[in-house]
Amino acid sequence: MPIEVESPESLGYNTIECNLAESSVRDVLFKHLQINLDELVICYGDHIGKPELRALIAAEFTGIHADDVLLTIGAAGALFVIHSSLLAAGDHIIVVRPNYAVNIETPKAIGCSISYIDLQFENSYALDIEAVRAALTPSTKLISITTPHNPTGTVVDEKTLAALCTLAEEYGCYLLVDETYRELSFAVPTPLAAGISNRAISVSSVSKAYGIPGIRLGWIITKEAALQQLFLAAKEQGHICNSVVDEEICYQYLLKKESYFTAIKKEVQYCFNHLEQWMDNHAYLEWAKPSGGVVCFPRFRRGVEIDTEKFYNILLNRYKTYVGPGHWFEQSKRSFRLGFGWETREAFVKGLQNIDKAIEESLGVG
């Protein structure tokens, strides 16, 4: 299924009053960023990416240099570059499921043989390292994880991350870590995977934490120079370089990011606190509490008889409230992704009330 068919963008933002389907923080207005593009030359950019921007990104991490950073068109572009250049039909890979669609669909389209690591509600959606170990074979090319995770918000702890790096080294494969929600970890973020091992590839972007996903700017970090060359070649074939406009906006934004980010985190915290209270002892829903990101994946309690089609239908059409049904992630419709970063406080609180109303009106088997 194309990702966008049921996206808020496709439905039209004006049909939704309470948008709890988003996986990012609230989008910002360009005029509020005080960005000056007057002196920008609209040339082809540096193929690797604007050097000053790469240096700024690298400076966030110990032991990472500007040359280890390749700029891409969002994290989605990064993932596509990695999968399309590293993998071929028949290659064995290990991927966490559920996941952001690109992490599964691109290797599938390439014809990879995929072992899925299915995250279980009963295990709080934690990554089971023993399951990864059991799935590894001498010919495995890639282990692919996402942390903080979309759609559950779980975070892979430092010990597990280090153990995954060791496994990748032992088996001579790569570890891809989609860290797009890294800055939205509730605690101090785990170390950058690419900083732990040359076998690890880290991917991220400015889309989720800063409210600027329309700047299509992401990156791949790896300390293995030959691998970065391969990714650069793939990037050049797809789109030569990034948009210099996006790069410049991103650069000026990141220079001042702390002044924006404090306010963003405050809003996310408010909504999360409210969400926690709402979920505590909820009569019909249960969840694995997230540890990062701006999404979680609640589900209807076992035994709750609910017509899920009716629920989503009433929620959207009667209450103009939108969440991401489980089938977006090839999961049961009894689970849904709920985003707590995008809406205003008022609309978020109202959205939760609307979910309660839609549940009450959909109880009983249809």
Ligand SMILES: Cc1ncc(COP(=O)(O)O)c(C=O)c1O
């Ligand atoms: C885990 C994850 N990775 C990557 C992306 C792509 O983000 P972007 O291309 O906007 O940077 C998303 C978007 O939802 C995501 O959830």
